[in-house]
Amino acid sequence: MKVGIIGASGIGKHHAKWFGLAGCDVTAFTGTSRESCRHTTGVLHDLMGFDGRIYTDYRDMLDQETLDIVSICSPPETHLDQIRDALQAGLHVYCEKPVTWMSAEAISFALTPCPSSDISGPSHPTLQSLLEKTRIALAPALTGQSVFGLNTQYTAVQQAYKTLYETHRGAMDVIEKVYFILESKGISGRHNDFEGIWADMSSHALSQLIAWIPDGSLDLGSISCIIQKNQTVARFKYGSARVEVVLAKNVQSVLRRQFGVNDFLVDYEGKADDQGVYRTFIHYEKDTVILDDLVQLSIDRFLDAIGDRHVKPFSGARDALKNLELSMMILERGSRR
Ligand SMILES: NC(=O)c1ccc[n+]([C@@H]2O[C@H](COP(=O)([O-])OP(=O)(O)OC[C@H]3O[C@@H](n4cnc5c(N)ncnc54)[C@H](OP(=O)(O)O)[C@@H]3O)[C@@H](O)[C@H]2O)c1
Structure with missing residues (x-):
């Protein structure tokens, strides 16, 4: 190729x-x-x-x-x-x-x-x-x-997350709550104020949400979205779940990237392993799951989808469109503080 x-x-x-x-x-x-x-x-x-x-x-x-x-x-x-x-x-x-x-x-x-x-x-x-x-x-x-594949690479974590969840919690039946806090160092001067952090990071959270609840729909009346210079917090109902997405700029300390469903929250960390290979570390209490780099996993999956049309990219064309639509519908109901 x-x-x-x-x-x-x-x-x-x-x-x-x-x-x-x-x-x-x-x-x-x-x-x-x-x-x-x-x-x-x-x-x-x-x-x-x-x-x-x-x-x-x-x-x-x-x-x-x-x-x-x-x-x-x-x-x-x-x-x-x-x-x-x-x-x-x-x-x-x-x-x-x-x-x-x-x-x-x-x-x-x-x-x-x-x-x-x-x-x-x-x-x-x-x-x-x-x-x-x-x-x-x-x-x-x-x-x-x-x-078409959209690189919202956190969707590549989902299978490993589910295994971890089921080890600690048993079967994942209904998803009642979904939570994300995703911090970012900033976005190179583009859209640097207000909605910039939403433009930059919301697609990561929304792609996971779409993957968790594929046939969900957004309850428009439930949306609260507070847009501040360095942080946007959105709360809304999506399918069976109450969702909270916290996106924040953090230029001072280690970035926090935490997410999960039904209050089972894991911390994401990307860093080099003992051999110097950049990998993904998913932490839950004392458990750590190590995966390949999520962008690598996402690209491999995209290539698999080209080779076998029964395989879907982690986030394909339909998901990308839905992601954008959700992102816009939430943001336009936001208020700046
Ligand atoms: N998935 C993730 O975790 C992740 C992380 C970072 C970024 N991203 C995304 O990746 C994309 C690029 O971000 P980045 O941080 O890599 O940006 P960047 O460092 O600014 O690089 C942008 C690249 O695009 C080129 N470019 C700039 N303006 C262009 C234009 N008008 N037309 C065509 N090419 C242009 C630049 O060319 P030069 O080489 O000449 O400068 C550069 O190679 C964004 O969509 C961003 O959201 C995703």
Whole structure:
């Protein structure tokens, strides 16, 4: 499988590494300038032996390379055109979260006034329009022509979490409560205030929620969402569960990432193991489960889904669309403090 990466200097370099380790051939990547691409080439060469081609426009890469997969690791507000063009070119697409987002100006407009209607989907025209464009961009994947995977990698933890839960608690029957606290160091200057943390992190929590309760729906009347400069707290009912999502910036200490259902909360930690390999550690009291890096697991699953259409990515096209819709519907009922 030949892979092209759109935006390889940030998390994209890890995509290149994991695709390479899975046996794919990363033949090209894009950056914003020749200079940044030259720098990234050196980084990728050291990281995974990259010796492919560079582009400063993803459309040139799509035209000139013979790719099977495009991995999108650019800023969220650029994802949509890239997804659309790559899927229309018949390629499989792996995309970083969030599937898309809007400019800071557009979302500021969308947040006033707060809607109260009980229609399904977002109320504001800006949000409706973005959701519709996303549906159109994802169409080849929604109809099964190509595979689309969204990198909300915490869904890769779910099987291990369930085993841990059942060891301590017995069978997981009804999910009555879902809780997340996800801290982030910040988002590189993009959307740095208010809704920025929601744009950056909510898709992680929502993708797990969708995976836990696949046929759930959002109770619009139950939503409370308080948006502060460094923290957003959303509470709502989704299917059988009362959900609380706490997203916070933390630039001072070790990031807290804790989640679970029915008050069975585990702590996530990503760090190098004794052999220096970056891994996932899931802690519950004195128990620790060690998994491969979650992005690696998610990319492996995406590749499995390409090889066998009975296998689904941890978060596929339909999940990505639902994720965006939920994210918008909760946020537009938020209030800034
Ligand atoms: N799943 C996770 O845990 C996780 C963690 C971090 C980030 N992410 C997501 O990954 C994506 C990228 O984030 P990042 O932190 O890696 O960002 P970043 O460090 O800013 O890197 C963005 C990459 O995109 C390129 N780029 C910038 N503007 C572009 C444009 N207008 N068109 C095309 N390419 C452009 C940059 O090119 P240059 O190389 O020229 O600078 C760079 O390679 C975001 O969607 C973010 O939410 C996910």
